[in-house]
Amino acid sequence: MKNKLMMVLVVLLLAGVVAISGCTSSDSSANNTPFEVGNFTVSQGSYGMWDVDGSITPTEDISYIEIVTIWYDSSGAVIERDPLAWNINDAKAGQTLKIHSSTSLYQKGTPTKVDILFFDSALSGGDDSDAIYTLTINIT
Numbered sequence: 001m002k003n004k005l006m007m008v009l010v011v012l013l014l015a016g017v018v019a020i021s022g023c024t025s026s027d028s029s030a031n032n033t034p035f036e037v038g039n040f041t042v043s044q045g046s047y048g049m050w051d052v053d054g055s056i057t058p059t060e061d062i063s064y065i066e067i068v069t070i071w072y073d074s075s076g077a078v079i080e081r082d083p084l085a086w087n088i089n090d091a092k093a094g095q096t097l098k099i100h101s102s103t104s105l106y107q108k109g110t111p112t113k114v115d116i117l118f119f120d121s122a123l124s125g126g127d128d129s130d131a132i133y134t135l136t137i138n139i140t
Contacts, residue, residue: 033132033133034058034062034120034132035056035065037055038056038096040052040054040099040116041137045102048104048105048106049103049104049105049106050103050104050114051101052100052101052114053099054098055099057095058091058092058095059094061092061093062091063091064087064088066085066086066087066121066122067087067099067101067116067117067119068085068116068131069081069085069103069114069115069117070114071103072111072112072113072114073112074110079109079111080103080104080105082101083126085101086099086100086101111139113137113139114137114139115135116134116135116136116137117131118132
C-alpha cells in the first residue's frame with residue numbers, strides 16, 4: 001500500500017512539474033496554420049501599382065481571414081502598409097481561395113520586399129504578433 005501511495009505521489013509530482021514548466025507542446029509555427037499556402041507572386045502593374053497574387057486552401061472551416069501587406073524599400077524602411085489588402089468570410093475547408101491584392105506605391109519608392117501577414121479576426125493588423133501566418137517575398 002505504501003509503495004502504491006508513493007508511486008501516485010511521484011506521478012502527481014511529475015505531472016505538476018510538467019504543467020508548471022510549460023513543457024507541453026504549444027508550437028505556434030506554420031505547422032499550426034489552419035490553411036495550406038500556395039504559390040505567391042508579386043508583380044509591378046502600371047501607375048505605381050503593385051500586385052500580390054496567390055492562393056490558400058483552408059484545412060478547417062475559418063469564419064474570417066484577412067491579409068495585411070507591408071512593403072519595404074532597399075534600406076529596410078517601410079514605404080507602405082496596406083491594413084486590409086484582402087479578406088474573406090466563411091472560408092470552407094478544402095476550398096482553394098484565390099488571393100489578389102493591389103497596392104499603390106506611386107511616388108513612395110521601389111519595393112524590394114513585402115511581408116504578407118494573415119489574420120483570423122477583423123482589423124487586427126495593428127499588432128503584427130497576432131498574425132497566424134507570415135509570408136515574406138523578396139522582390140528582385
